[in-house]
Amino acid sequence: xxxxxxxxxxxxxxxxxxxxxxxxxxxxxxAEAVGNNPMCGDALVVYxxxxxxxxxxxxxxxxxxxAISVASASMMTELLKGCPVDRADEIYQAFHNICTGxxxxxxxxxxxxxxxxxxxxxxxxVREFPMRVKCATLAWHTMDAAVRGEQEIxxx
Amino acid sequence: xxxVTAIAGDNSALAFDVERIRQDFPILKQQVYGKPLVYLDSGxxxxxxxxxxxxxxxxxxxxxxxxxRGVHAMSQRSTEAYEEARTKIASFLNAxxxxxxxxxxxxxxxxxxxxxxxxRTFLQAGDEIIISHMEHHANIVPWQLLRxxxxxxxxxxxxxxxxxxxxxxxxxxxxxxTKLVGMTHVSNSLxxxxxxxxxxxxxxxxxxxxxxxxxxxxxxxxxxxxDLDADFYVFAPxxxxxxxxxxxxxxxxxxxxxMPPWQGGGDMIMSVSFDKTTYQKAPLRxxxxxxxxxxxxxLGAAIDYVSAIGMENIAAHEEGLLHYATDRLSRxxxxxxxxxxxxxxxxxxxxxxxxxxxxxxxxxxxxxVAIRTGHHCAQPVMDRYGVAATARASFGLYNTRxxxxxxxxxxxxxxxxxx
Numbered sequence: 001x002x003x004x005x006x007x008x009x010x011x012x013x014x015x016x017x018x019x020x021x022x023x024x025x026x027x028x029x030x031a032e033a034v035g036n037n038p039m040c041g042d043a044l045v046v047y048x049x050x051x052x053x054x055x056x057x058x059x060x061x062x063x064x065x066x067a068i069s070v071a072s073a074s075m076m077t078e079l080l081k082g083c084p085v086d087r088a089d090e091i092y093q094a095f096h097n098i099c100t101g102x103x104x105x106x107x108x109x110x111x112x113x114x115x116x117x118x119x120x121x122x123x124x125x126v127r128e129f130p131m132r133v134k135c136a137t138l139a140w141h142t143m144d145a146a147v148r149g150e151q152e153i154x155x156x
Numbered sequence: 157x158x159x160v161t162a163i164a165g166d167n168s169a170l171a172f173d174v175e176r177i178r179q180d181f182p183i184l185k186q187q188v189y190g191k192p193l194v195y196l197d198s199g200x201x202x203x204x205x206x207x208x209x210x211x212x213x214x215x216x217x218x219x220x221x222x223x224x225r226g227v228h229a230m231s232q233r234s235t236e237a238y239e240e241a242r243t244k245i246a247s248f249l250n251a252x253x254x255x256x257x258x259x260x261x262x263x264x265x266x267x268x269x270x271x272x273x274x275x276r277t278f279l280q281a282g283d284e285i286i287i288s289h290m291e292h293h294a295n296i297v298p299w300q301l302l303r304x305x306x307x308x309x310x311x312x313x314x315x316x317x318x319x320x321x322x323x324x325x326x327x328x329x330x331x332x333x334t335k336l337v338g339m340t341h342v343s344n345s346l347x348x349x350x351x352x353x354x355x356x357x358x359x360x361x362x363x364x365x366x367x368x369x370x371x372x373x374x375x376x377x378x379x380x381x382x383d384l385d386a387d388f389y390v391f392a393p394x395x396x397x398x399x400x401x402x403x404x405x406x407x408x409x410x411x412x413x414x415m416p417p418w419q420g421g422g423d424m425i426m427s428v429s430f431d432k433t434t435y436q437k438a439p440l441r442x443x444x445x446x447x448x449x450x451x452x453x454x455l456g457a458a459i460d461y462v463s464a465i466g467m468e469n470i471a472a473h474e475e476g477l478l479h480y481a482t483d484r485l486s487r488x489x490x491x492x493x494x495x496x497x498x499x500x501x502x503x504x505x506x507x508x509x510x511x512x513x514x515x516x517x518x519x520x521x522x523x524x525v526a527i528r529t530g531h532h533c534a535q536p537v538m539d540r541y542g543v544a545a546t547a548r549a550s551f552g553l554y555n556t557r558x559x560x561x562x563x564x565x566x567x568x569x570x571x572x573x574x575x
Contacts, residue, residue, distance in 0.1 A: 004189075005518070005519055005522055008518070009515075009573055014573070014574065040529065040531065040544075040545050041530060041531035041538060041544050042545070043544075065512065065544070066512035066513070066514035067511065067515045068514070069514075129518060131518070132518060135514060
């Protein structure tokens with residue numbers, strides 16, 4: 001019925017939305033932050049474990065939200081596990097630029113390896129849905145806040 | 157003051173012709189993603205008939221100037237048009253006098269005005285304010301600010317699983333400490349029509365004044381503030397097919413004149429010196445600075461428009477839509493309607509078992525259907541029913557059963573994708 005919606009709601013995204021990965025509160029973590037989207041009331045918590053070498057050894061989340069925000073959070077946890085904090089920040093910036101239309105996804109993703117580029121590209125459909133960008137970026141902003149030691153952020 | 161009523165009376169015999177009414181709203185000719193616009197978000201803000209657009213344009217084209225200032229012809233004509241709008245509102249709400257109609261910037265400002273002016277003057281530590289669990293944030297937060305400032309107590313009347321106000325609990329809450337009741341007339345998130353006349357009578361018996369949030373009531377039903385005996389009644393003109401930027405606060409004249417100004421500035425004073433300033437009586441006392449002149453004129457035109465159709469005819473049309481939509485949507489598998497009170501306005505909030513309201517909103521939008529998704533500025537209601545958000549279809553006088561069918565088909569598309 002609405003073909004262009006398939007750019008946003010790809011099968012992989014629907015799957016992550018329904019069956020989010022790393023959807024848990026771990027027993028131990030080094031940082032956490034709460035992310036709120038006041039427009040829709042969605043809220044999620046991101047838990048990070050960062051070791052002495054500034055590498056993210058574990059990342060997980062809990063909360064509720066739409067398919068886009070849950071899928072984005074789920075895919076983010078898969079991408080960032082084992083990632084140095086600096087690299088995580090680069091991925092975060094790249095994803096943010098993709099969502100807000102700062103350059104083409106192809107240009108932005110050129111420097112990343114195939115797996116990361118493919119995942120971020122899947123989420124890039126949200127560019128065409130400006131009202132939904134905040135859904136896609138909520139978990140990422142929250143992760144960034146946790147890294148920086150902030151405890152709560154809002155996407156407004 | 158009686159002109160509007162007379163027009164409405166003369167026209168009440170006309171059959172309600174929704175197709176003719178739709179012709180009055182230019183925006184309804186728009187297409188969205190190549191599909192006809194199906195606008196089911198009038199509860200957030202209603203569309204504007206040509207008559208309103210024309211009245212505002214004519215005001216600016218032909219006689220615009222600031223009001224209550226200057227002896228020149230344009231100022232005089234603007235002032236007359238602005239005050240004529242006030243007269244129309246007074247008649248529309250059946251106020252005793254135009255002095256009871258205060259123009260604000262929006263309905264929220266009207267509530268804040270009462271909280272700050274009346275609240276800070278007549279309430280003190282230990283006093284109680286009662287609100288309901290289904291208030292819009294606009295009728296919660298101003299009272300919380302007052303509570304935190306004065307040390308008063310805020311009490312909340314529960315709602316049952318269907319969204320009916322718990323009148324027994326309300327009766328129990330009322331007492332000698334109750335000084336003010338802030339209550340919605342119609343819930344924006346559940347559609348519940350509150351038995352507001354009973355709420356007011358019971359509050360008065362306890363010696364409390366009542367502020368009614370009428371934002372969702374005024375567009376859907378005739379409101380008579382004298383019959384209700386409301387002390388304060390606010391509504392949002394932009395939900396009544398009028399413009400944004402103007403709000404209306406009705407207040408009983410003697411109460412308003414006992415209240416101090418809230419904001420200071422031009423137009424609200426009798427005289428100013430550095431030693432002492434004296435204030436106008438209501439309503440000008442509460443209209444500091446240049447008011448929303450063009451917007452008030454637009455609101456006057458909106459009132460003429462709905463009055464000519466007849467509020468009782470609009471209410472009947474919307475009730476038909478409500479029943480049709482409730483029946484049609486209830487038959488969709490996995491759809492749950494939030495808010496099934498005995499008395500409801502044409503607002504249908506719902507959730508799907510397979511999709512989040514935000515995803516529903518995005519998908520039906522591609523079918524041309526505009527609905528509201530989210531917490532509707534009523535987060536306590538969402539908490540009460542255990543949902544983070546709902547999708548909400550809210551109907552206006554221009555909506556049709558065919559549009560309900562388009563919505564239902566679009567929801568089927570959501571289910572296809574997510575189920």
